[in-house]
Amino acid sequence: MARVGLSRVVEPGDLAALKAFDGLEPLEIWDRLHHNDPDLDRWSTRLATADPHRDLERAAAAGARFVIPGDDEWPDQVEILEDAGQLTRRAGVPFGLWVRGKPNLRTVLTRAIAIVGARACSSYGEHVAAELASGLADNGVTVVSGGAFGIDAAAHRGTLAAAGLTIAVLACGVDVSYPKRNSALLSRIAEDGLVVSELPPGCSPTKLRFLARNRLIAAATQGTVVIEAAVRSGALNTAGWAEQCGRAVLAVPGPITSRMSAGSHLLVRERNAVLATNVADIIEATAPFGTSLTPHPRAPETLTDSLPTDLQRTLDAVPVRTPAPTPRIAATAGLDVPTTQQSLEALTALNLTTQTPTGWHLKTPPTP
Amino acid sequence: MARVGLSRVVEPGDLAALKAFDGLEPLEIWDRLHHNDPDLDRWSTRLATADPHRDLERAAAAGARFVIPGDDEWPDQVEILEDAGQLTRRAGVPFGLWVRGKPNLRTVLTRAIAIVGARACSSYGEHVAAELASGLADNGVTVVSGGAFGIDAAAHRGTLAAAGLTIAVLACGVDVSYPKRNSALLSRIAEDGLVVSELPPGCSPTKLRFLARNRLIAAATQGTVVIEAAVRSGALNTAGWAEQCGRAVLAVPGPITSRMSAGSHLLVRERNAVLATNVADIIEATAPFGTSLTPHPRAPETLTDSLPTDLQRTLDAVPVRTPAPTPRIAATAGLDVPTTQQSLEALTALNLTTQTPTGWHLKTPPTP
Numbered sequence: 001m002a003r004v005g006l007s008r009v010v011e012p013g014d015l016a017a018l019k020a021f022d023g024l025e026p027l028e029i030w031d032r033l034h035h036n037d038p039d040l041d042r043w044s045t046r047l048a049t050a051d052p053h054r055d056l057e058r059a060a061a062a063g064a065r066f067v068i069p070g071d072d073e074w075p076d077q078v079e080i081l082e083d084a085g086q087l088t089r090r091a092g093v094p095f096g097l098w099v100r101g102k103p104n105l106r107t108v109l110t111r112a113i114a115i116v117g118a119r120a121c122s123s124y125g126e127h128v129a130a131e132l133a134s135g136l137a138d139n140g141v142t143v144v145s146g147g148a149f150g151i152d153a154a155a156h157r158g159t160l161a162a163a164g165l166t167i168a169v170l171a172c173g174v175d176v177s178y179p180k181r182n183s184a185l186l187s188r189i190a191e192d193g194l195v196v197s198e199l200p201p202g203c204s205p206t207k208l209r210f211l212a213r214n215r216l217i218a219a220a221t222q223g224t225v226v227i228e229a230a231v232r233s234g235a236l237n238t239a240g241w242a243e244q245c246g247r248a249v250l251a252v253p254g255p256i257t258s259r260m261s262a263g264s265h266l267l268v269r270e271r272n273a274v275l276a277t278n279v280a281d282i283i284e285a286t287a288p289f290g291t292s293l294t295p296h297p298r299a300p301e302t303l304t305d306s307l308p309t310d311l312q313r314t315l316d317a318v319p320v321r322t323p324a325p326t327p328r329i330a331a332t333a334g335l336d337v338p339t340t341q342q343s344l345e346a347l348t349a350l351n352l353t354t355q356t357p358t359g360w361h362l363k364t365p366p367t368p
Numbered sequence: 369m370a371r372v373g374l375s376r377v378v379e380p381g382d383l384a385a386l387k388a389f390d391g392l393e394p395l396e397i398w399d400r401l402h403h404n405d406p407d408l409d410r411w412s413t414r415l416a417t418a419d420p421h422r423d424l425e426r427a428a429a430a431g432a433r434f435v436i437p438g439d440d441e442w443p444d445q446v447e448i449l450e451d452a453g454q455l456t457r458r459a460g461v462p463f464g465l466w467v468r469g470k471p472n473l474r475t476v477l478t479r480a481i482a483i484v485g486a487r488a489c490s491s492y493g494e495h496v497a498a499e500l501a502s503g504l505a506d507n508g509v510t511v512v513s514g515g516a517f518g519i520d521a522a523a524h525r526g527t528l529a530a531a532g533l534t535i536a537v538l539a540c541g542v543d544v545s546y547p548k549r550n551s552a553l554l555s556r557i558a559e560d561g562l563v564v565s566e567l568p569p570g571c572s573p574t575k576l577r578f579l580a581r582n583r584l585i586a587a588a589t590q591g592t593v594v595i596e597a598a599v600r601s602g603a604l605n606t607a608g609w610a611e612q613c614g615r616a617v618l619a620v621p622g623p624i625t626s627r628m629s630a631g632s633h634l635l636v637r638e639r640n641a642v643l644a645t646n647v648a649d650i651i652e653a654t655a656p657f658g659t660s661l662t663p664h665p666r667a668p669e670t671l672t673d674s675l676p677t678d679l680q681r682t683l684d685a686v687p688v689r690t691p692a693p694t695p696r697i698a699a700t701a702g703l704d705v706p707t708t709q710q711s712l713e714a715l716t717a718l719n720l721t722t723q724t725p726t727g728w729h730l731k732t733p734p735t736p
Contacts, residue, residue: 253643254621257496
């Protein structure tokens with residue numbers, strides 16, 4: 001109950017609270033707040049109207065529960081925020097998480113990747129977000145995002161389309177449809193996956209709450225993939241949190257002519273993010289050691305590549321159709337006649353050249 | 369004259385020649401080749417028809433000269449090939465370079481970047497190659513490429529369009545128009561810039577000559593920029609040479625949905641190439657230490673970003689238009705009333721909020 005109350009009274013990631021309550025258990029904090037300590041005056045206004053029982057009822061009405069440390073569902077990994085980000089503005093472990101949806105939060109976060117990016121993304125970004133999300137879902141990875149327009153929505157939709165698990169971590173109450181036009185999407189996520197927030201029911205989003213929310217997305221997942229982000233954006237803020245939490249940071253490249261990909265390129269160039277070009281890249285960078293090896297695109301070595309140099313030079317000198325005699329091929333190849341003769345015989349044995357009464361020509365044209 | 373003759377007799381980067389002639393001066397090699405040493409038989413066929421005087425005349429007729437070590441025009445940096453690539457197939461310093469065009473080869477290579485890439489490039493690749501080449505030219509950088517279709521041609525054309533210096537390094541004689549459809553372009557390059565090859569006049573290109581040519585492009589420049597390349601391509605071969613020569617390797621990203629950008633992404637992911645998104649990136653990665661600082665895109669810090677947290681939280685809680693009284697703003701912000709009152713006064717002093725008889729509202733909507 002103290003944690004429910006604190007979730008209402010204290011702003012997410014409030015550094016003043018972290019400082020004032022350092023080392024105290026939630027119950028002690030809750031008690032102290034009720035003792036009219038003038039040092040704790042900044043929380044008095046909200047404390048006056050806080051009603052944990054009502055918040056729990058309101059949550060239940062919306063199909064939501066409150067998950068706290070020690071619960072079976074609590075995702076321990078968010079406790080990294082105890083140490084991470086002490087120098088930034090929105091730090092700290094949440095007092096608890098409001099969770100709407102059926103799956104067990106801890107279980108679905110066992111293998112989870114965040115996909116974040118621009119609201120005003122391009123159709124390329126939208127396409128790529130949906131494709132990567134589907135691919136991750138096909139590999140049993142839960143896709144976490146922020147429920148916003150653009151990349152977030154495409155990632156959620158791509159996961160749902162692949163019948164995968166997706167989690168929307170909001171900067172408002174889990175019963176609040178923000179943005180409004182995503183309300184059908186958020187309902188679907190709550191039905192098949194989870195909608196999560198550290199803010200109690202009814203809360204509206206604010207700029208600072210978005211920043212605080214980003215730390216949860218980063219901390220709860222094994223890696224954050226940025227797909228399209230302007231050079232100053234929430235997605236880069238999430239990437240910064242992932243860095244601070246020791247999580248993988250990945251960025252999807254795009255055309256250098258697109259302003260929307262500038263943030264991704266900046267992450268790779270200046271913040272050492274891993275370039276992500278496909279699902280395998282993401283799984284490789286975020287999987288526990290040794291669990292996954294990425295098959296990278298490699299063209300097959302062709303037979304002609306593995307030929308000894310003399311044979312290759314001879315082959316280069318053999319005409320495609322009109323036969324040429326050995327001495328002429330030798331001159332073109334820059335080899336002596338015996339070596340050339342020997343090479344031509346070897347090439348013919350390899351089915352690469354053909355001998356005719358007037359000389360040699362290629363059997364099939366070499367691949368360009 | 370010995371070097372002219374050797375340029376005709378020995379294939380570019382022939383490892384057998386490197387081995388047989390190790391430590392010998394060109395004149396000694398030339399003499400030895402004429403002594404019918406059976407170990408040197410492989411060069412006998414070409415030696416029989418080699419005619420250095422005729423090659424020089426033929427070059428002169430095509431407006432070309434032969435540049436050798438010690439000449440005022442000789443670009444010393446290609447001598448890195450003495451040490452680089454001993455384990456690969458096409459190594460070694462060329463005996464000399466056939467040069468067609470007016471500028472001094474050494475001078476124009478003082479500040480030079482290679483731009484290479486796919487022949488069958490996309491229009492994105494072509495556009496980017498031309499833009500980056502123009503930009504480099506505007507910065508006084510010579511743009512070096514291979515005279516091929518696609519990225520090469522776009523880089524040459526972009527440089528010429530910016531009235532910059534461009535060099536085509538060919539895998540055939542400098543008097544040979546290959547590919548045929550680029551002959552007008554090659555003539556323009558020879559007129560305004562330089563056409564260079566280690567092969568004597570009249571020589572045709574072969575697959576191995578392309579690979580040998582790539583080592584010259586890499587060695588002669590301060591860095592190689594790959595724009596669009598399949599995962600197995602000449603451009604990646606050039607990048608490999610640049611790596612071996614200790615030159616900068618850069619790759620331009622593109623859509624992950626484009627097969628043409630796969631080679632560029634591979635270079636960044638697996639071979640530590642620098643991600644190149646603009647001219648400044650390229651100049652920064654290839655300039656001598658301390659000569660250049662890249663201005664990277666950064667959005668300006670806004671006033672609201674630098675506000676203390678209490679002010680920012682208060683500002684977040686102030687309605688856009690309909691005024692709200694201090695206690696309501698305090699509750700929304702999660703701050704006590706005196707702190708909120710103080711913050712609102714400060715925000716009004718900063719011209720961010722306005723006080724009305726019924727409360728406070730924003731002066732101008734904050735930037736989203």
